[in-house]
Each structure stands twice: as C-alpha cells, then as structure tokens.
Amino acid sequence: MTVQNSATDIDTFVSEWEAWHQRRDSALAHEHGILAITGLHWLATDPQRFPDAPGSWSTGDDGVTVVLGEGEELVVDGTAVRGRHVFGVIPERGGVNAVWGDAVIEVARRGGQDLIRPRHPEHPPRTAFTGTPAYAPDRRWAVTGTYTPFPEPRPTTVGAVVEGLRHVYDAPGRVRFPLGGRTLGLTAFNGSTPGSLMVLFSDATSGVTTYPANRALHVDPPGPDGTVVLDFNRATNLPCAYTDFATCPLPPAENRLPIAIEAGEKIPHERI
Template identity: 70%
Template sequence: MTIEATATDLQAFTESWLEWYRAQEARLADPHGFLAITGLHWLDERPQRFPDAPGAWHTGPEGVVVTLDEGEELVVDGTPVRGEHRFGVLPERGGVNAVWGEAVIEVAKRGGHDIVRPRHPDAELRTAFTGTPAYAPDPRWVVRGRYLPFDEPRPTTVGAAVEGLEHVYDAPGRIEFELEGRELSLTAFPGYAEGTLSVLFTDATSGVTTYAANRSLTVGPPAADGTVTLDFNRAANLPCAYTDLATCPLPPAENRLPVAIEAGLKIPRERGGA
C-alpha cells in the first residue's frame, strides 16, 4: 500500500529527504570515506609492501601483522606503534583504522579474507567528487509492508562486487508489500542500528538509470503487528557504485524486483551517470 501525502506535507517530506541525501553524500565524501580509498590489498602469509601504506603486511592463524621500518609509525587506538604490531584475528565485517599522517589505513576482514585498504584525503576520486544524481523525492514511493520473521535466522550466502568473494548474512525474515499492483517480497538482513533491517535489491531501473549491481534500503524497526515502512526514495548506493576498491555484497536472487523503482540514488557520475 502506497502512503498518500497531502500538499501541505510535501515540503516537510522533501526537506526530510534532502537532509537524508546530504548526510549520505557527506559520509561518502568524508576525508577518510570510501572515495578516499587508494588500494584494496589482500593479505596472505607472505610479507607484502604497498605504495600507499607503511610497513610490510602479512596474515596467518594469529591474525594480521605489520612490520614497520625505522622511522615509520602508525597510531592505533590513539597509541603510537613502531616496529612489529599485531592486530590479531579480526571478526568478519570488522576492522581497525590505523592513522598514518593524514591517511587512515583500514585493516579489515571481508568474505573471510584479511585486507588492507588505505584511505587518503587527497585521492582523486574524492577531490573530484561533485555529488550523486538522484530522483526527485515522491511520496508515491513510500510503501507499507509487513515483516514476517523466520522461525530462526537463515544463513544466506550472496556474491560480492569482487569476483569470487562471498558474504554470509543471517537473514531474520522477509518483508511483503504491494507496489505497482504487484505482490512482492524482499529478504531482509540485520540493519546497522539495533532493531532495524537492511534490504539489498535490484529492479527494472538497475543498469539503466540506477547502479546495476545493487542498491540498499534501511527499514526501521517493525511495529508490534509487523508493519514496516519502505521509503524507496532513500534507496542508497553502496560504495561499489563509485569504486572498484569495495567488497559490497550483492542482493540475494529473490530480491531482484520485476518493477521499475524510479526513486532514490541513480548511477554515480563516476560510473557514467548523468
């Protein structure tokens, strides 16, 4: 069911959307945001050096280790470190940000692999960023749905923007809703904030006016009766829409919607968007 809005509501609706949009853009263009990434380095047991990070890096059963040269220093959790530093075993989708001068060296685990991903404020992708094209907000794309929890979370394996990489999420349930006269559903993953849900999807605009691989939508906590609101005006791009140095998950097959959702963020200019 689409939520109707009166003319007097439209200005507040648009202003709320603009606030969301500006926050999305600010996070993306942060001095150490995803546009600042200069390399995606995969670690193994062999010590490796990278042009955009100090030291020699390797990983193994006891986790990530860096060996810094004389005169090199990282700041980890506010503490300067020199020589050998052990980051330990990192949790999946977790990581540590080590400061190196003006840069941040992200040390993380993605798809079971340890990575080093430096972020430099002067990266060309960031300094040249001029914003993301988007559809004008429209209340017709705000839809009521119903959240149906599974008996227990279902481990769900999805692909990634990096070929050969996989992500596994515990899907707590699915969301059913009606749009454009069709009964649809989406598998939901846990959101970042407590109680929220996150949906990865594609639709008939994907690869035409919106990024081909995925978009994401945050859904607020379900009401007591399972009611949720899906505001597709806030369909966001993941970092892989802007850079090949991201490991973003792809939607599960059942989240490929057969309707054109002309709402939310469009193909970035960095990918040829208008």
C-alpha cells in the same frame, strides 16, 4: 501508513529527504570516507609492501601483522607503534583504522580474508566529488508492507562484486509489500541499529539509471503487528558504486525485483 497530500505535508516530505540526501553526500565526502580509498590489498602469509601504505603486511594464525621500517610509524587506538605490530584476528565484517600521517589504513576482514584499504584525503575521486544524482522524491515510492520473521534466522550466502568472494548473513525474515499493481517480497537482513532491517535489491532500473549490482534500503523496526514502511526514495548506493576497491555483497536472487524502482540514488557521475 497514512499518506497526506496537503502542500505543507509534501513540502515537509521533500525537505526531510533533501536533508537526508545532503547527509549522505557529506558522509561520502569525509576525508577518510570511501572516496578516499586508494587500494584494496589482500593479505597473504608472505609479507608484502604496498605503494600507498607503510610497512610489510601479512596474515596468519595470529591475525594481521605489520612490520614497519625505519622512520615508519602508525597510530593505533591513540598509541604510536613502530617495528612489528600484531593487530590480531579481525572478526568478519570488522575492522581497525590505523592512522598514518593524514591518511588512515583500514585493516579489515571480508569473506573470510584479511585485507588493508588505505584512505588518503587527497585522492582525486574524493576531491572531485560533487554529489550523488538521485530521483526526485515522490511519496508514491514510500509503501507500507508486512514483515514476517522466520522461525529461526536463515544463514544466507550471497555473492560479491569481487569475483570468487562470498558473504554470509543471517536473514531474520521477509518483507512483503504492494507496488506497481502486484505484491512483491524481499528477504531482509539485520540493520545497523537494534531491531532495524536492511534489504539489498536490484530492479529494472539496475544498469540503466541505477547502479547495476545492487542498492540498499534501511527499514525501521517493524511495528507490533509486523508493519514496516519501505521508503524507496531513500534507496542508497553501496560503496562499490563509487570505487573498485570495495567488497560489497550482491542481493539474494529472490531480491531482484521485476519492476522499475524509479526512486533513490542513481549511478554516480563518476561511473557514467
């Protein structure tokens, strides 16, 4: 990456970061975003009712089932359902959103277990949200590295913020990059768009100025020679930084960086 130092280039870098940061906060403040989650309810074979969702919920060989009482209704894929409704088997890290009035009931599967997470727009963490603190953008934290794919993707098991839960991801390769006078490395997972990568990491700021458990960084697809740009100014919090009702993965042990990455999002105001 060629680093430009003109005033115009720096202004562009800062303005693009500010627009990105605003988009992040806008997504967090969405009426059914993570700040609207009111509970994390693990499902069992015996039906259970929860205070923030309609019906009795259970899971079994046929997947997730809800039995709605008289006067209760959900809207699933645009269709109103009453009585007994079978959501079926939810894929790992998949989910379905069922609408209940102005709320949404997320039906999901994490770590091999089914759950529901109601999302209510009036939940205080959402209505009181004023934005996520972050380090001021600085070009020295945007570094060029090299991505080396593994011969075969490596199934990688990591812990979670929920005690006893485990996540398994396929790691397609590893990124190495210079920073702080040394060469560092991060195991990469597949990103949210084709060819992109995602790294989970912690560093010497974790638990001091940044969230203790983890942060994430999106990496655009590598170039033909494996070149990648890691812009730590865009290191983000995971949902667990904002709510106790999350199941976020922890970084692999090798992704705990020995230096302070003083860039990206900090500990949310609500957690300080």
